[in-house]
Amino acid sequence: MSSFLxxxxxxxVQYAYGVYQQYYQQQKFQTASRSALSLVGAAGPALMHMSGAFAGILAERFSFRSVVLAGTLIMTTSMVLASWATEVWQLAITQGFLFGLGPFA
Structure with missing residues (x-):
């Protein structure tokens, strides 16, 4: 059950980024280019899949439970920080980079 959740x-969150991008483009970052906002949405899944190889190593060295807990904390923190972003580069760091590393931290 926990794996499903x-x-x-x-x-x-990763696959629904189009909804986020539409909100960001129309409400929050109106002067930002679409390509810059698309880069934020592409960075998350890319980092998530690249860091997957290291997740197994961390899970063997520590426990699976501690790796999942760390990833959950990173993901939650990244989305809270992304809600406070006032510039696109801040959004890229929080929702793009940190959230992408969170699932397999």
Whole structure:
């Protein structure tokens, strides 16, 4: 059950980025280019898949539970920080980079 919830949250946010991008383009970052906002949405899944190889190493060295807990804390913190972003580069660091590393931290 917990694996389902983890995948639901992680992939749900990643695959629904188009909704975020539309909000960012129309409401929050009106002067930002679409390509800059698209880069934020592409960075998350890219980092998520690249860091997957290291997740197994961390899970073997520590416990799976501690790795999942660390990833959950990173993901939650990244989305809270992304809500406070006032510039696109801040959004890229929080929602793009940190959230992408969170699921497999």
């Amino acid at each position: 983890i995948h639901f949250c992680v992939f749900g």
